[in-house]
Each structure stands twice: as C-alpha cells, then as structure tokens.
Amino acid sequence: MNCFYIILNTNKEKSYELGKSIQQYLEQKGKTCFIHEKGEDSANNKFKYTDASRIPKDVEAVLVIGGDGTVIHAARDINHRNLPLIGVNLGRIGYLCDLEESNIYSALDAMMEENYIIEERMMLEGIGHRGEEVLVHNDALNDIVIHRMGHLRIMNFIIYVNGEHLNTYSSDGIIIATPTGSTGYSMSAGGPIVEPNAKMIMITPISPHALNRKSIILSADDEIVVKIGKRRKEEIEEAEVTFDGAESVKLFSGDCIKIKQSSQCVKFLKTSKVSFLETLRKKMMECK
Numbered sequence: 001m002n003c004f005y006i007i008l009n010t011n012k013e014k015s016y017e018l019g020k021s022i023q024q025y026l027e028q029k030g031k032t033c034f035i036h037e038k039g040e041d042s043a044n045n046k047f048k049y050t051d052a053s054r055i056p057k058d059v060e061a062v063l064v065i066g067g068d069g070t071v072i073h074a075a076r077d078i079n080h081r082n083l084p085l086i087g088v089n090l091g092r093i094g095y096l097c098d099l100e101e102s103n104i105y106s107a108l109d110a111m112m113e114e115n116y117i118i119e120e121r122m123m124l125e126g127i128g129h130r131g132e133e134v135l136v137h138n139d140a141l142n143d144i145v146i147h148r149m150g151h152l153r154i155m156n157f158i159i160y161v162n163g164e165h166l167n168t169y170s171s172d173g174i175i176i177a178t179p180t181g182s183t184g185y186s187m188s189a190g191g192p193i194v195e196p197n198a199k200m201i202m203i204t205p206i207s208p209h210a211l212n213r214k215s216i217i218l219s220a221d222d223e224i225v226v227k228i229g230k231r232r233k234e235e236i237e238e239a240e241v242t243f244d245g246a247e248s249v250k251l252f253s254g255d256c257i258k259i260k261q262s263s264q265c266v267k268f269l270k271t272s273k274v275s276f277l278e279t280l281r282k283k284m285m286e287c288k
Contacts, residue, residue: 001111003032003058005083007050007074009066012090018101019065025105029112032058052078059083061111061269067091068184072244075141075266084118084267086111095183095279098270107271116271119197121180122220125262128241128249136241136249139262142181146226146257147173147206149238149250154209156229156237161222171208173239174226176201176259180266183280185245191215195276201261223260228253 004026008015019035026033036050055062055078062085064074071087078085087097088104099107110116126144128135148155157174159166177186179194182202187193191204192215199220205213218224228239230253239251251257 001031001060001114003056003060004034004111005055005059005062006033006035007062007064007066007070008035009070009090012066012070014101015065015090018088018090018104022063022065022104022108025108026112029108031112034059050074050077052081055081055083061086063088064097065090067094068096069245071096072141073246076139076244076246079123079139079141079264079266082267084269086269086271096180096268098268098272098274103272110271111269116269119268119270121196121266121268122178122199123262123264123266124176124178124201124259125264126176126241126243127258128251129256129258130252130254135251135255136243136247138243138247139264140181140243141178141266142184142244143175143177143186144241144243144257144259145173145175145185145206145245146228146239146241146251149240154207154231155239156231157205158227158229159203160225160227161218163223166203166216168229169205169208170210170231171205173206175204175206176224176226177204178202186215192217193280197276199261201259220261223258226257226259228255 006019008019023033062083064071065088088099089097124140124144127137154170157169175186179198180196182194186204189204189206201218202215204215228251237253240248241257242248
C-alpha cells in the first residue's frame, strides 16, 4: 500500500498528535498520507466524520483513530467507497479496533509490505414506512434500534419474519443487530456475542415484560418487520428508530421498519494474527 487516509476523533486525547505522527512516519517511508479532521464537513449533516467524496481516489486504506464509536461512524460515512479500514483504539473497549498505540508502526510496516488480510462485515438495511410514505432508508453496521419515547412505560413491538408473525414484545424496545453489533448495545441488553465475520441477524428485546427474555438468531437472508403496536386503542404510541446510534427518526403506532441484510458491507483490514476469541478474552479480563 502506498496511499493512506486518516480519520480522527478529536474528542479523544492524543488523536491529533498520533495522527500527525503516523502521517510523518508514512511520508518518511515515501508514502502518501492525508488527514481528515472532525469538523471539516460540519456544514454537511449527512456525514458524521468524513465526506467520502473528498477522499482522494488514490487512497488504498483508511486509518480511524478513536474508538469503536469512531470506527462505526467512519465506516458508515465511507462504505460506498469500498475502502478497507483499520481502527486504532484510543477508547476503553475497542472490539472493532485491530490496533493499539503500542503496535501501530509495526502494522503500518505490514500494510506497506502488503502483509494483511481483509475481512468483510455484513450491514443491515432499514426502511421505515408510514403507509406508503418512506420515513427513513439507511444502513447500519452495528444495529438498528427501535425504542419507546415519552412516558416511562412499555410498548408493544410486533415482529414479523419473512411475512410470518414471530412474536409481540411488550418492552422498552427492540435491537436488531449484526454479528459486529453483538458486542455493543445487544450485549448490554443480554444478547449473545457472535463471531463478527458470521452472517446472521439477532433480535434482542430491551427490558421485556416477560419471563422469556432470550434473543432470537435468524439467517442473514431473512427479512424482519417491526411494527409499532398499541397498548390502548385510544392512544397513539411514540417511538424512535436509530441506525448505529446516529440518525434517528420518530415513529408512531402503525409505523413499520423493514430490516434485511444490506447489499453494502464494510471491509476491515487486519494485520495481526490475534483471533477474535483472544481479543474477546482480553476485553473480558479488562472489564473485571
């Protein structure tokens, strides 16, 4: 690899300093490196960190300096450019970050020597409907979450899979997650941890008012519809759908979100031989 692009989360300490150090290291090796700082596209609310159209065409890999949240939003910004990315963890957990400060320069050497692999992670596509009106259409790397708004009371979420009624959850919300998202909000809600390269979709209720609190694992080929139900005939319930915790749209009783595997995917660049299980074991030890 000869041309790199760096995305920074300037809310993280050391992010800018480390980014400039990486840029200098690569340029000393005769490579090209661009840095994009958060805030440069502040006038364009479509992007969280990066306007992908501003990434030079010669770029071969994107380095994301921050944490898991930075990686997720950067991936959403650039996924249609089909560029592999690699995360440098400056956060606390870092399930999505292959690199730490301690091994960044050896990883850069490996990338320049073409010594790496690329892993593809599935995404979800979600389309919100109110009758024939399309409310929202977006993709998510981690999860699509539909949750209650307003008063502190449970709502009914009616779940269909491939047109067949699966279950109605009385809960605070529903998480539809990818394997990559299994270590995020879904895990916090009691969902299983799944190997991130797997192809499947997980449904996990949020604080369900039921004895059965288990997640449901579906094929990546299945299509899920979540309908906002009513608990009382005379009242309109309010909910919200969010994509990776970023874009959010208000929903009302009768609105539906159709969710399936996206045609887009995210490419993660990997230079180390550390397995997902080893990373998971390390993170679990750190959280004790």
